[in-house]
Amino acid sequence: MIDFLIIGGGMAGASAAARLSELGSILLLESESALGYHASGRSAALFEESYGKPSTVALNAASRIYHETAHGGFLSPRGLMMIGTADTAEDFAADCKTMSLNAMSVEEARAMLPILNPNVVDRAAWHSDALDIDTDRLIQCFAADARANGGRVVTGAGVTAIRKIPTGWVVEAGETYEARVIVNAAGAWVDQVAKLAGVAPLGATPLRRSMGRIPAPGGHDVSSWPMIFGPGETWYAKPDAGALLVSPADEELVEPHDAWADDMVLAEGFARYEAHVTEPVTRLLSSWAGLRTFAPDRSLVLGPDPADASWVWCACQGGYGIQTSPAASQFLADMVSGRPSELGTDVTAQLLPDRLRS
Numbered sequence: 001m002i003d004f005l006i007i008g009g010g011m012a013g014a015s016a017a018a019r020l021s022e023l024g025s026i027l028l029l030e031s032e033s034a035l036g037y038h039a040s041g042r043s044a045a046l047f048e049e050s051y052g053k054p055s056t057v058a059l060n061a062a063s064r065i066y067h068e069t070a071h072g073g074f075l076s077p078r079g080l081m082m083i084g085t086a087d088t089a090e091d092f093a094a095d096c097k098t099m100s101l102n103a104m105s106v107e108e109a110r111a112m113l114p115i116l117n118p119n120v121v122d123r124a125a126w127h128s129d130a131l132d133i134d135t136d137r138l139i140q141c142f143a144a145d146a147r148a149n150g151g152r153v154v155t156g157a158g159v160t161a162i163r164k165i166p167t168g169w170v171v172e173a174g175e176t177y178e179a180r181v182i183v184n185a186a187g188a189w190v191d192q193v194a195k196l197a198g199v200a201p202l203g204a205t206p207l208r209r210s211m212g213r214i215p216a217p218g219g220h221d222v223s224s225w226p227m228i229f230g231p232g233e234t235w236y237a238k239p240d241a242g243a244l245l246v247s248p249a250d251e252e253l254v255e256p257h258d259a260w261a262d263d264m265v266l267a268e269g270f271a272r273y274e275a276h277v278t279e280p281v282t283r284l285l286s287s288w289a290g291l292r293t294f295a296p297d298r299s300l301v302l303g304p305d306p307a308d309a310s311w312v313w314c315a316c317q318g319g320y321g322i323q324t325s326p327a328a329s330q331f332l333a334d335m336v337s338g339r340p341s342e343l344g345t346d347v348t349a350q351l352l353p354d355r356l357r358s
């Protein structure tokens with residue numbers, strides 16, 4: 001009998017595996033042939049502490065020390081710049097406040113980002129505290145920690161059936177497993193997995209977000225450029241290994257699936273980006289999309305289901321599942337072992353699944 005059977009090998013499942021392997025035996029089952037194939041391998045890989053609901057911001061802050069220090073650290077400098085026009089003044093002001101960005105002149109902004117169009121962009125603000133996360137290494141280190149504690153990680157093992165027994169659960173995934181507790185970390189598929197087990201779903205919504213990778217605009221060395229945001233999260237761009245990622249920041253409600261970028265959505269996002277810069281998009285190197293899965297209130301869902309403590313949710317990481325993973329998995333382990341969380345009672349109430357069950 002396994003103590004914790006974790007379904008899903010994205011950042012949520014891998015981080016849960018690392019923490020729960022300190023409490024008992026764990027088995028992680030992932031249907032794809034590698035960890036991080038879906039949302040966790042398709043993110044913008046950014047750490048921005050102010051991003052998200054208050055409970056998410058609390059998780060971001062509590063995760064920072066792990067990202068900075070564990071396994072030699074996963075963060076590197078990036079910075080974040082918001083650029084705007086008179087038309088977007090309200091969103092620009094609101095975002096600058098939320099993210100504590102410092103106002104700068106357009107000339108100062110152009111010194112950092114030479115492609116900004118000074119005939120269009122009339123305001124800019126910046127901070128240095130947004131950081132790149134080495135997501136590949138982060139997920140592999142979580143899995144390595146779980147294995148070092150005796151845990152098993154099995155890929156190519158999609159869970160197809162789940163049945164309740166008096167001592168816990170029987171799970172079919174090619175082989176048959178028995179576990180005391182199931183941790184549902186199935187990303188966009190969390191509600192489908194719950195239904196397999198006869199557990200009430202959360203009402204999780206998978207929202208597609210697309211990404212296009214274009215050659216460095218104007219042949220510039222983009223390596224030291226900050227991440228660039230359009231006000232109101234209408235598009236963003238970020239240097240990526242000598243090229244530039246441009247995202248339309250779309251949020252299209254879809255069924256759980258292996259997502260891909262919609263050409264029209266990408267083109268519209270590129271147009272919003274191009275409206276602010278001097279260099280047009282002439283070529284697409286590659287494109288992809290991932291599913292950002294949200295709870296109805298957009299906070300993460302972490303902890304035992306109030307109807308059955310042997311069913312644990314590690315779900316609805318939305319657009320924050322990479323940066324929150326250290327503290328979210330710690331919170332999960334605290335809730336499973338009955339320890340109060342260092343995040344306090346207010347944040348705890350905002351994260352537990354109880355809030356979604358009336």
Ligand SMILES: Cc1cc2nc3c(=O)[nH]c(=O)nc-3n(C[C@H](O)[C@H](O)[C@H](O)COP(=O)(O)OP(=O)(O)OC[C@H]3O[C@@H](n4cnc5c(N)ncnc54)[C@H](O)[C@@H]3O)c2cc1C
Pocket residue numbers: 007008009010011012013029030031032035036037038039040041042043044045046047157158159160185186187188189193209210211289290291292293315316317318319320321322323324
């Ligand atoms: C374009 C984009 C940009 C983003 N940018 C950022 C960012 O900058 N910073 C940040 O922190 N977050 C970002 N995110 C969000 C982040 O990627 C997600 O919150 C996070 O990856 C979710 O992790 P997860 O493990 O819950 O989901 P996933 O990575 O999707 O993992 C779920 C896994 O469950 C598996 N699974 C499903 N059903 C079963 C089954 N029946 N049996 C076995 N396995 C199953 C799936 O195969 C999948 O691998 C971004 C997301 C996108 C799409």
